[in-house]
Amino acid sequence: MAKPSFNPHDYDSLGNGNLPGVQLDTTLDLNATDGSGHILNGSGNPATHWEVESNGKIQIGSNIHWRTGDQAQPDSVDNQGVLHYTMPAGPQVIDPAHNVSADKPNRGATAFDFSFSTGHNGSTETIEHFLANGGEFHFKIDLDPGKGTNYLDLHAVFDPVHNTGGSHVVWATDSGQILIADDAGTAQVTQNSQNLAFYQSLIDVDPHTPGIQTGGISPAGQYDVQEVVIDNHHEVANIHSQLLLV
Secondary structure, three states: OOOOOOOHHHOOOEEEOOEEEEEEEEOOOHHHEOOOOEEOOOOOOEOOOEEEEEEOOEEEEEEEEEOOOOEOOOOEEOOOOOEEEEEOOOEEOOEHHHOEOOOEEEEEOEEEEEEEEOOHHHOOOOHHHHHHOOOEEEEEEEOOOOOOOOEEEEEEEEOOOOOOOOOOEEEEOOOOOEEEOOOEEOOOEEEEEEEHHHHHHHOOOOOOOOOOOOOOOOOOEEEEEEEEEEEOOEEEEEEEEEEEEO
């Protein structure tokens, strides 16, 4: 499928309702990096070429990429501020054109990374304090491969018992089930990388049959991913990406 003509460098920011706007192809705040151009999650992952939204003390970032390979930029951005990407479905396979050097049959070819920070603009507020005082971080993953959405809405919990290192942040469902427990980061930053392979048992490839009919690793379809921050009962940051996996 040919990608639409779109150059993110033509835009300084793209509005999203009343929010400040997403900065395309940019670099995370220094406090969300190791000081040498890499993020705090994983080893050697770039802090450049992210999509970023900043508002007051908050900065969030999104990085869509070929797993172990190149980063992607949006094909287009619609008038609602949704970032649209066309990326590969199925498991990770060797792809020299996108610097993927190995097969990984139990991981999807497309990965999506997030970064949440309370340290923008010199803020000293910690994630622990922000969450304890009513702030909310949400990471929403659409598990419906059709054109509709069926969000798995995970919220951040400061939990040094279950995440003993990094940011001490875990991501849980409304019922308290922890689904992500290994975020890296600091007292002000929490980061991780996700993959639809982690959620294979929850993706229903046949919505017309009762129950969940699972498909292969990272099935083809349309998936939405959102990073949302709420403060004082108001949404203050939101990056909404829509991935067309083909």
